[in-house]
Amino acid sequence: MDKKEDIKQVSFDQIEDHIQDVDYMDGNIAFHSDIREIPLKDGAFKTDMYTIAVCITGKLQVEINTVPYTIQQNHLLICLPNDLVCNCMLSPDFEGGVLHMSQKMVMESFSDSNLWDRAFHFAKNPVIFINEENIRLFQLYGEIIQTKIRNKQTLFRKEIILSLVRAVMYELLASADNYTSDQSESTKQRDVLFKQFIKLLSGCKVKPRYISWYADQLCVTPKYLSTVCKQVSGKTAFDWINEYMLIDIRHLLKNSTKSIKEVADYLDFPSISFFGKYCRQHFGMSPTECRKQFRQENATNYESSSSESKSKSKSKSSAAS
Numbered sequence: 001m002d003k004k005e006d007i008k009q010v011s012f013d014q015i016e017d018h019i020q021d022v023d024y025m026d027g028n029i030a031f032h033s034d035i036r037e038i039p040l041k042d043g044a045f046k047t048d049m050y051t052i053a054v055c056i057t058g059k060l061q062v063e064i065n066t067v068p069y070t071i072q073q074n075h076l077l078i079c080l081p082n083d084l085v086c087n088c089m090l091s092p093d094f095e096g097g098v099l100h101m102s103q104k105m106v107m108e109s110f111s112d113s114n115l116w117d118r119a120f121h122f123a124k125n126p127v128i129f130i131n132e133e134n135i136r137l138f139q140l141y142g143e144i145i146q147t148k149i150r151n152k153q154t155l156f157r158k159e160i161i162l163s164l165v166r167a168v169m170y171e172l173l174a175s176a177d178n179y180t181s182d183q184s185e186s187t188k189q190r191d192v193l194f195k196q197f198i199k200l201l202s203g204c205k206v207k208p209r210y211i212s213w214y215a216d217q218l219c220v221t222p223k224y225l226s227t228v229c230k231q232v233s234g235k236t237a238f239d240w241i242n243e244y245m246l247i248d249i250r251h252l253l254k255n256s257t258k259s260i261k262e263v264a265d266y267l268d269f270p271s272i273s274f275f276g277k278y279c280r281q282h283f284g285m286s287p288t289e290c291r292k293q294f295r296q297e298n299a300t301n302y303e304s305s306s307s308e309s310k311s312k313s314k315s316k317s318s319a320a321s
Contacts (some may be wrong), residue, residue: 007084008045008249009074012102024149026158028105029165031149033097034275035090037062044086044251050101052172054138057072058094063087069127074135076128078172082202083126086255097142099165109166110173134171141168153307193218194232206222206268209245211237246282253287254294260287 015030016022024031035053053060053071060071065084071077079085081103122128130138143292145164150155182195201207208214214237215222226237233240245267252263264287279287 007273008042008043010045010047011103012047012049012069012100012227015100019320023146024161028102028162031097033146035094035096036100037282041151044084044255046082046084047079047100048081050081050103050105050106051077052099052101053077053079054096054098056097058091058096058097059090060091060096062086064126066247066254071127074130074132076172077128078122078128080122080126082199084251086164086251099168101165101169105162106169128172138168141171163215190228193220193225193228197229197237198240201240206266207241207245207248208268209241214241242282247278250290250294253291254297260291263287 002071010018012030015025019032021034022030022032040272053076055071055073055075055077057073062069062071062077063084063086064079067076090186141164144163147153148161148164150159154160197214200214200217211222211226215225218225220228229235229237229240235243248267249263252258252266256263258266258273261272264272267275269278271277276286279285279290283290285293
């Protein structure tokens with residue numbers, strides 16, 4: 001299989017296999033201050049961890065679940081487990097750091113903090129602007145954490161770093177507080193089912209297109225599952241299945257060397273004709289036309305980034321003169 005069409009699965013335990021210079025890593029947290037050490041251009045990947053990237057200067061362009069985002073100065077990027085990350089590009093002057101947290105650490109640390117309510121905000125809005133008032137606060141946290149990382153002889157060093165990271169996470173959760181509200185017990189139960197459904201859906205490499213399959217896994221009826229999804233998110237279960245399916249189709253048509261028939265077979269469509277009808281229904285184009293347009297978008301984004309980098313380099317050269 002061609003390298004480009006693979007979606008790499010990177011686990012927390014494999015971080016040091018992919019990044020050479022990790023400033024700090026234990027069983028729960030990993031931190032590195034130079035984002036350029038990450039092999040960003042090695043194709044698409046998913047992880048089983050929570051990741052926070054901060055932009056100090058410059059700009060980062062990236063696609064999260066096929067949606068393009070631009071991260072600039074004073075922005076944070078939050079990636080959740082199973083997010084599809086690809087097409088990363090850094091400006092020449094980019095500086096920033098990255099914090100990784102295991103799912104185990106996050107769930108244990110924030111089990112009573114309505115984490116999931118806020119995590120759903122981050123899933124829809126992964127880029128957060130930090131105002132000037134809070135920028136200094138996060139800088140102070142960063143300086144303290146860096147000091148503890150450098151001082152390897154500190155007693156309870158691991159526990160102190162973990163506590164500081166937890167404090168940073170609470171600050172982030174507080175920033176999402178405006179997007180959540182107090183909920184009744186019945187609402188919380190519906191939320192739990194919806195989150196289980198999304199976790200099941202996002203975790204399937206090849207996603208079944210029938211609501212009944214997910215309902216069986218969750219021990220509820222298809223009608224009840226779809227009703228709960230609609231109440232919690234405004235979308236039916238079928239809408240969500242289609243949304244995640246379209247993410248996979250877009251990725252494979254854009255980055256894969258598979259033929260249209262091979263893509264249809266891989267995604268378990270009954271025939272290439274059915275796959276073509278599905279693409280026309282949701283994208284308004286045939287699979288071949290989709291592939292052409294998606295790849296053109298890739299080329300356009302790359303050219304724009306290259307032109308901007310060259311322009312900045314020329315400006316710096318002129319200023320130096």
